[in-house]
Amino acid sequence: MKILLVGEYSRLHNSLKEGLEALGHQVTLVASGDGFKNFSADIKLVSIIKNSLFLNFINKVFIRVFNIDFIKIENAYRFKKVLPKLHQFDVVQLINEDSLNIYPKHQIKLLKQLKSQNKSLFLLCCGDDYLTTKYFLEQNPRYSILTPFLKDQSLKNKFNYSLKYITKPYKTLHYYIFSTIKGVIATDLDYHIPMQNESRYLGLIPNPINIDSISPIPLKFNDKIIIFHGVNKLSKIKKGNSYFEKALEIINSKYGDKVIIKTTENLPYNTYIKSYNSAHIVLDQIYAFDQGYNALEAMCKGKVVFTGAEKEWLEYYNLEEDTVAINALPDVDYLVKKLEWLINNPKQIEVISNNAIAFIKAQHHYIDIAKKYVDTWNKA
Structure with missing residues (x-):
C-alpha cells in the first residue's frame, strides 16, 4: 500500500512508518517536527516564525492583542504548497484532530482537498481532541491530564491548548473530520476509554516501539x-x-x-x-x-x-x-x-x-x- 502519515508529536508516526516499511509498504510522513523536539519527517513543514526569537515574540504580541496567530497562517501556506504532491495514497492517517496546527476553517478546506485526492482517511486518538477533552471534563474519571485545571480553574491559561478543542471552531472541525474518516484508532487506554461509545471507533492499537533501534541497556549498579x-x-x-x-x-x-x-x-x-x-x-x-x-x-x-x-x-x-x-x-x-x-x-x-x-x-x-x-x- 501507499500510505501518508500526517503529523508527529511523539515519534509514534515515525515508528509506525518503520514498521510499515519493514512490511514492504511505501510510506510518506509529513510533519513540522513539533518545535524543540525536532522529529524527523519526509516532508518537513518548518515554521520560520516559530524558529525565530524576534518573529515569535512579535507573533505572541499579535496573539495577545489581536488574537491572530501568524504561525497558523504560515502552516496553512506551507501545507497548501505541498498539497498537490500528496495524492493517490491508499491510506491517509492524521495524528490528531489538529494535525496541521492551522485555524479550523482553513484546516477543513485543506483536509477536503487532501481527502479528494486520496482514497481513505483515518484519524488517531493519541492526545488532546474534542471527544477526550469533553469526556475528561464531564465524566470525572479518577484523574486525567485536565485534573489540575478541574482542581484550580485559575490555571485555565495553562490549559488553553486542551480547552480549545471544545470551542465552536474546533468542534466544527471535529464533526467535519468524523464525517469524512473511515474510522478513528486509539493508541492507549487513556483514549480508548473515552472513545468506546463512538460509532467511528475502530479500537485500540498500542503504540509501536522500534525495538531494533532502541536496544536494552544492561543496568550497572555501582555506588548509587x-x-x-x-x-x-x-x-x-x-x-x-x-x-x-x-x-x-x-x-x-x-x-x-x-x-x-x-x-x-x-x-x-x-x-x-x-x-x-x-x-x-x-x-x-x-x-x-x-x-x-x-x-x-x-x-x-x-x-x-x-x-x-x-x-x-x-x-x-x-x-x-x-x-x-x-x-x-x-x-x-x-x-x-x-x-x-x-x-x-x-x-x-x-x-x-x-x-x-x-x-x-x-x-x-x-x-x-x-x-x-x-x-x-x-x-x-
Whole structure:
C-alpha cells in the first residue's frame, strides 16, 4: 500500500512508518517536527516564525492583542504548497484532530482537498481532541491530564491548548473530520476509554516501539541508584511533574548518599532519548492510566518507569502491580515510598527492568503493530 502519515508529536508516526516499511509498504510522513523536539519527517513543514526569537515574540504580541496567530497562517501556506504532491495514497492517517496546527476553517478546506485526492482517511486518538477533552471534563474519571485545571480553574491559561478543542471552531472541525474518516484508532487506554461509545471507533492499537533501534541497556549498579526526571515545560502541569519534584527533594534529603538525581528540560528528541541511558529509574508522568511514548521507549531500554499503570491497564494486559512499571499517583508520600522500595531493593529494579523489556517486545513491537494497522485499515 501507499500510505501518508500526517503529523508527529511523539515519534509514534515515525515508528509506525518503520514498521510499515519493514512490511514492504511505501510510506510518506509529513510533519513540522513539533518545535524543540525536532522529529524527523519526509516532508518537513518548518515554521520560520516559530524558529525565530524576534518573529515569535512579535507573533505572541499579535496573539495577545489581536488574537491572530501568524504561525497558523504560515502552516496553512506551507501545507497548501505541498498539497498537490500528496495524492493517490491508499491510506491517509492524521495524528490528531489538529494535525496541521492551522485555524479550523482553513484546516477543513485543506483536509477536503487532501481527502479528494486520496482514497481513505483515518484519524488517531493519541492526545488532546474534542471527544477526550469533553469526556475528561464531564465524566470525572479518577484523574486525567485536565485534573489540575478541574482542581484550580485559575490555571485555565495553562490549559488553553486542551480547552480549545471544545470551542465552536474546533468542534466544527471535529464533526467535519468524523464525517469524512473511515474510522478513528486509539493508541492507549487513556483514549480508548473515552472513545468506546463512538460509532467511528475502530479500537485500540498500542503504540509501536522500534525495538531494533532502541536496544536494552544492561543496568550497572555501582555506588548509587540514578533517577532521571525529564521535563517538558509546556506540559509540566498536565503531566504532574511537581509531584515528582517534591518527592525527589525528600529522596535527596534522605538518600543523598545512595542516589544521583538528574533533571533535564525541553531537550530535542534525539538528545532526550540518550540522556537517561545511565539511569535505573525514569519519572515520566502522573495523570495517566497507560503509558505514553516516552515511557514506552524508556521501558524498552530496561528502565523502571514511574508512569500510568492503573488497574484498567493491568487488567487489559493481564499483569500484576509493580511488575512491569510503577503506577505514578498524585501523592508525594506514595511516590517517596515506591522510590524508597526500589533504592533499598536494587534486585527488584533488575526484575522490573527485565519484565519491561519483555512487555515491550510482546505488546509494542513496531512490526507487529504495523500489521495491526494494516488489518484495521483494510477491514474499514
